[in-house]
Amino acid sequence: MRKNIVAGNWKMNTTLQEGIKLAEDVNEALKTATPKCDIVICVPFTHLASVNNVIDKNILGLGAENCADHVKGAYTGEVSAAMVASTGATHVILGHSERRQYYGETAEILKEKVNLALANNLTPIFCIGEVLEQREDGSYFDVVKAQIEGSLFELSAEDFGKIVLAYEPVWAIGTGKTATDDQAEEMHAFIRGVIADKYGKEVADNTSILYGGSCKPSNAAALFAKPNVDGGLIGGAALEAESFMGIVTAF
């Protein structure tokens, strides 16, 4: 069966010291909580090794926000999947809309990143989602389908089964404007159908599909109550232990 997951995406926020404190606070809160989901925090590269040392990995998973599309070598400033894995991280966000939009990450580049993440036993949290214009012109199903096909559909069924998907409508990210729970459910059900057509119903049923975009304690419960919404990828609300925990406990 698929897992429920709440993952934080800290983006380019917190100094190392602030990040360690935030990780400690989340870890502390989880000690006394009985969450009905897996919890992961995805943190800046610079924080990974230190955060790994202060959290209990039995209750809190650790991920990066990106990795390189090459194995190793002369790629100044890049961080490889093997480097990420060597810190103790188990997850990596790939294909976030901010990476696609601001850093020109294409379906082809993301395919390489996914392959390298899997080769290093990292679980990719693969992001997909349409921009406002595509929501308004009605092309959003086609856009999301193409993003999945373009980077993931050369995977074997076994490898596809290791992917976590995150539907993040770009118009809902950091805007305070969430997709309604019905809009999220409609897209998540569509995505599961796309996976079923390619890999069969069992693989589709076992794939965790998270929602991301202005998810907060006040709307998380309604989103997570939808049958095809298996959790959330949380930006702003993951930057404080209290609001992050408010989402974790929404399950």
Ligand code: 13P
């Ligand atoms: P917000 O929760 O800040 O809208 O960000 C969502 C997101 O991009 C998570 O990856």
